[in-house]
Amino acid sequence: MGQSLTTRGEDYAQWYNDLVLKSGLAEYAAVRGCMVIKPYGYAIWEGMKEVLDRRFKETGHVNAAFPLLIPKSFFSKEAAHVEGFAKECAVVTHYRLKNDAETGEIIVDPEARLEEELIIRPTSETLMWNAYKGWIQSYRDLPLLINQWANVMRWEMRTRLFLRTSEFYWQEGHTAHATEAEAVEEARKMLEVYAEFMEGTLAIPVIKGIKTETERFAGAVDTYTVEALMQDGRALQMGTSHFLGQNFAKAFDVTFLNKEGERDLVWGTSWGVSTRMMGALVMVHSDDEGLVIPPALAPVQVVLVPIARAKDDNSDLLKAVEEMAATLRKRGLRVKVDDDDTKRPGWKFAEHELRGVPVRLAMGGRDLENGTMELARRDERSKDTFPLSEIPDRVVALMGEIQQNLLDRARRYRDGQIVRADNFDQFQAALELGGFVFAHWDGSAETEALIKEKTKATIRCIPLDGQGLDADGAGACVLSGKPSARRVLFARAY
């Protein structure tokens, strides 16, 4: 994979930014910290949405849409929740503009101040739980399994395309359950759905875990996370799933009558993934030639480039290319024929590589004579010439092969960057190499904060069992030396 990327260090952020811009995924908007997702970027995001949405429905969820604006009073009902989001909320205070009598400029009409300010949603727990109060009376109304695809706004201090923008697109699932066990199961189930999606579709290996109290979602009892490693050795939280306990039920007085006729508070979960996954996709797979999009997501899986000569009659060539395209489309592939005669072949090759198209087929006069095409795969940057009759089967097989190859090599890299550290020197040395450090921690927020202060590393998660990160028993905290029940996963993160 793009080894040179990982050695670039400081320049990595610049490289990432340039790549997102150059490849046509997104750009900054006129509004500070906001992003325009351009058609190519949006096509990839739509691919993600499609796969996830299908899984949500298969697991019993339905979609709905709630308002953009939250009355301030709603927002402040859950104490931890307000505290967590207060510092980054955009607030609507007025509902009208007017022409200033003196300057003629458009100004906010001071007369039109709202009685109650409205918050632009940073997340929708409060709105949804407010509605749920009216929707839930009996255990027969439960579970309530709702998802919404929406944009939310968090007034971030510093932004990075896809990874952290003031406005971002995501899905947020908000569910209500009759029992604690069922809600916990839901939170864990959705974490699994995310992990499968990230590995199966994005070809990004993730570590599933639980957040420490410090890193927990504002208002949650437990926050589950999926963490991935970027090529520069920094971690990225790819998604979260929260067990909310009865916190929001209490705040919004959402109760139900159980089978015994007793009134109970309902149990909740919420879970979300966002356009941040687009950033991860770029950072995990790309190389110096540009994006590498996994076949499962690529808006164009195969591009065909006819190499025409001006002095020749190219109709036979174009016909042969179109025939191959039709055959491949019949095999279920997303195919594009790039017959733009204002661009030269070399330019096209570079352009499609920049955009990460998994497979390229090129056919020129030589191929036409020989009955062959040149087949190039983006992940390995290799190419070979094959008889036309072999091309369809090879291309179909390559879709799976490339998908698997991307996941395998990302996992190989990631696994190589997980290091166990048994003392603070080792800990710091491991961090400098980049990647995850698996180390003992005494369980205190003080130590966690101190480690962050000294090293900029945070506890990404306490890994769930069964991922090869649960074998070690008790030990001594890497910083304080106090007893530690188990190792946790540290990293510098985005």
Added chain:
RNA sequence: CGGGGUGUGGCGCAGUCCGGUAGCGCACCUGGUUUGGGACCAGGGGGUCGAAGGUUCGAAUCCUUUCGCCCCGACCA
């Protein structure tokens, strides 16, 4: 808000120290030749040099004021 940097055609920059009336690369337009890894030749269009004020015969350049943006810190899907 604290520390650092930077504003010059659409984008990226040089020119600023030492004042002389704005240039380069990319992109764009026209014509032609090209097309197996980001073509070449010729011609062309486009900039009140972030803004305001000052010094000067003359300011992108010197002085004063001001605004914007970027990077580092606190926050974060």
